[in-house]
Amino acid sequence: MRFWRRASQTVALGGGYAFAALVGLQADPAKAFDLSSLDVFGLFTRKDEPPAPSAATLPYKLDFDLGEADDAKALTRTLQDASLLYRLRQDAPPDGETLSRRMAADLNPLVDALWSQGYFNADVSLVVDGVPLAVGAEPGAPLIRALEAHRNRDAVPITVRVRPGKVFSFRKIDIVERDRGGSAAIADPLKVSKLKAGEPATAASLRAAQAGLIDHMRAQSHPLAKVVELRPVVDHAAGIMDVTYVLDPGPLAGFGDITVGQTDEIPPEVVRSFIYLEPGDPYSPKALADTRKSIAKIPAVASVRIREADKLDGAGNLPIFVEVTERPKRLLGFSARYSTIDGPAVKVYWEHRNLFGGAERLRLESSVFFAPRIDGTKIQRFGDFERSDLGGRFAFSFMKPALDGSRYDWLLDGVATRERVGTNRYGGYTARYANATTAIRYRFSDTFSVQAGLEVERGQTSDVLGQVDYTLVGLPLSVNYDSTDSLLDPTRGIRATASFTPYPTFLGSTVGIYQAKAAVSGYYALDEDARYVLAGRVGFGSISGASLDEIPATRRFYAGGGGSVRGYAYRSLSPLGPFGQLTGGRSLLELSAEARIKITETIGIVPFFDAGTAFESSLPDGKQKLQMAAGLGFRYYTSIGPIRVDVAAPLNPRKGDKPVALYVSIGQAF
Incomplete structure (x- = not known):
């Protein structure tokens, strides 16, 4: 039954039924x-x-x-x-x-x-x-x-x-706080509610405004905020609606006790170590969202549910309850990528996500990829193919998170590789090496961490500068900052990494070098739904302490490839030696810019520009010009990340560079 209260030609929609009819019962047709x-x-x-x-x-x-x-x-x-x-x-x-x-x-x-x-x-x-x-x-x-x-x-x-007649529109919009004599509860309520006079008075806009008001108050540390009454008044003769929201902001509160629910096999103290909230911190929905994202980084965790208490504790804070579900322990999978310049690559991997019952992750992976020829010969028919035309890599990584329930993680990584890198025209290098690194990482927050460890590598490289048999023993130090909203498809935030590794001879290195690397990428969404995103990246590297021919070729810097300067072959941009062949460099500079545009919810285009190269000196200088490329990418957005197809063309190609390159993979370029 409806409740009608007439005053001339004005009808007030009162009672729970009319309110439900306007904002509760009718689903948004778009959904x-x-x-x-x-x-x-x-x-x-x-x-x-x-x-x-x-x-x-x-x-x-x-x-x-x-x-x-x-x-x-x-x-x-x-x-x-x-x-x-x-x-x-x-x-x-x-x-x-x-x-x-x-x-x-x-x-x-x-x-x-x-x-x-x-x-x-x-x-x-x-x-x-x-x-x-x-x-x-x-x-x-x-x-x-x-x-x-x-x-x-x-x-x-x-x-x-x-x-149907005409669509009614909003005329007067009021947001008042209960028990404050009708005074405004929010300084700029129209901006928060996003209701505007003259716009259609639909249930969807009323619901969205109500949610926006509550979200605004919760962001101001009022976790129990609610709209206690909605008073719509419809003037049928004028075709307008006046609406008043009565808002109860509730008390100002912080976080109370944080309780981790019972898990099947993940120790609760491991989950707790990835929660950076502390009792007494100001309440914030963003902090809860960051906590959910942080816990989800534990490989053994499938999903995270954060539940808020329905009332404050004795100290005036809101208790929080965290519950997680666990992933299957074992994972077997494969991935593939392809580039018209670098050729195909296939990877197979196996992972255990709770090896010893403490959420430890062990990952084994093996990959096979095309090793381009760099001696002037070509593969023209199947019979020309040789075993040396394939490269391979075997790697393992182990992580034990939250040592003794702390924010320290133990990392152990190893890799054995046989590869040939370069092009037929500009040469390149061949390499065989094995590397093992162990490190301790400390997490300050869900966005910032530091890491220190010990690295040992033995190998052999060969290129135009000669053969280098080497041993490197170093002390890698690194910092990582990541405030982005997604690993594979970031739309907001900054991602930055920096590392410095000395390889002194007194630790056992056959050549004493000092290596520094840094990369910063930023993402800015032009609209609330992130349909238009600007993305940029800068990469830098430097090696000092030895001459170029003493440094193993794998440690020298090169640019080019799908994650660097698209349009050029993988690691094919560097200074050239006396015979016009790649030597690698002692420094690196890479620049990239993209405009990521969603045409539909699943289809997008990405015009992009890349530039970069390696330099002979330990710092970038003007002696080596930047190689530049531009292109257009296509994205198909899936639940696990975008499928990327990029078509790139060099803007200042060298002799022998192909006019167009095609790249196919999962995830954005950076």
């Missing part, structure tokens, strides 16, 4: 999904056909007549979502009496659906063979006779006749 509305290759057509006529039932078919309404297709969809007749169209009633009652029960939900879209002067009726049934009317004998006349003949033709 509705019904397979019966699809007709893909005729797969669902039969569902829209009524049951066959029979003597025992009265099947019916439903048509929607909206006259000359604007956006009739979307409005019809909204009415179908609200209509009981539409949902039960395959369930034929036994007689005209039952069908007429079903029709009568459908009218109020149809009106509510129209109100939810701002049509407050809509006229709705159901018509069968010229006999109408209007809102508030009881089905009479003429309607029942019209229904029964179709028994055992055909489906009853029911027409939903709607004349």
